[in-house]
Amino acid sequence: MPRPSQRLLSPEIITEAAIRLVDLTGDFTMPGLAERLKVRPSSLYNHVSGRAEIIELMRARVMAGIVVADPDGKWSETVASLAREYRRNYAEHPRLIPLFTAHTVQSGVAFGMYNALAQAFSDGGFSPAEVLHAITTVDSFVLGSALDLAAPEVVWATAPEANEPMRAALATSGPNPGRADAAFEFGLRTLIAGLVAQAPRQDRSRPAAPMSRG
């Protein structure tokens, strides 16, 4: 006798259900996932090898939304545009972030963005070790910013403990996404300024047009 629930399973369906579970509860288990999908846990293993593979499928699903444009401008503009795309996609599922950072990146899809970042920093003249540091820096800033975008309207209560500069700063805070967006753009501008200042090579358009003078 056919079991209809079996036929409804696929890696995509399992991935979507796992994302919903993490959105709701912060994590997922194979038994919890099976219960949600109304199948036996063993049925899941006909489609995925286990928890680690599901985490990579979730990562691929989230990172597939990142548009990696042709790097025809300055390397710093490429980095800024990738950072914006990266944040936009992760902000929809902030509770996935600690699961992703706790697992080795295996997904080929993820390398689309990381390759573009590596190329951009390499164009800036950074050494391979610095390229890795710079990618990690962008990663950390973007993931933290994605968490901030999911923060409540009031990030800091106006506490009696706040000093004068903190109170004045809090008084300027507006509603989201405006507040988080403005902070992210300030931070991105700051980070890019710091990267350009440290880059061994001049930040110019690529491919560099030959200069003809006189």
Added chain:
Amino acid sequence: MPRPSQRLLSPEIITEAAIRLVDLTGDFTMPGLAERLKVRPSSLYNHVSGRAEIIELMRARVMAGIVVADPDGKWSETVASLAREYRRNYAEHPRLIPLFTAHTVQSGVAFGMYNALAQAFSDGGFSPAEVLHAITTVDSFVLGSALDLAAPEVVWATAPEANEPMRAALATSGPNPGRADAAFEFGLRTLIAGLVAQAPRQDRSRPAAPMSRG
């Protein structure tokens, strides 16, 4: 008849148990916490008002470890030292981070660090709106970096999809905490350089000694 389990409860014990639960599972519920402490859920409410208060107690417990030193150097040095302290304390409990960012900061303890950051950026001449953006930027970078410190030894698998600059960068990656520490220091240096470049006021020691010339 006395109920011994009741006498063992306190806000501190509840907070510690909640931290353990989040470390293990990514979240906590009041019934789950009661089960772990072998008490009835109603007993918890004799000590805390609910989930929101427990999250603030956890935040206060983690942020209490942050040493806020006297700002006797440059404002940028104060920011760098606070960022290091902040990361060190959060890195022990990375799975708390999405819970913290999803809730309004109420804890008076947390304002020790935020006040010191606000004072530093204000000393740099940033406007109140920029102070808020700068604090958010440090927050995002540090929280992302704390997640990175909890990452696995191999952050990126050496995938066939990696391009040449990415492969070269990955080849320089060493074991943790060295890898994450080096990336964090690179990122912090970059961020501070960008902040100093954007600061309206010169980055000098505070209190500024009067200059006597001639």
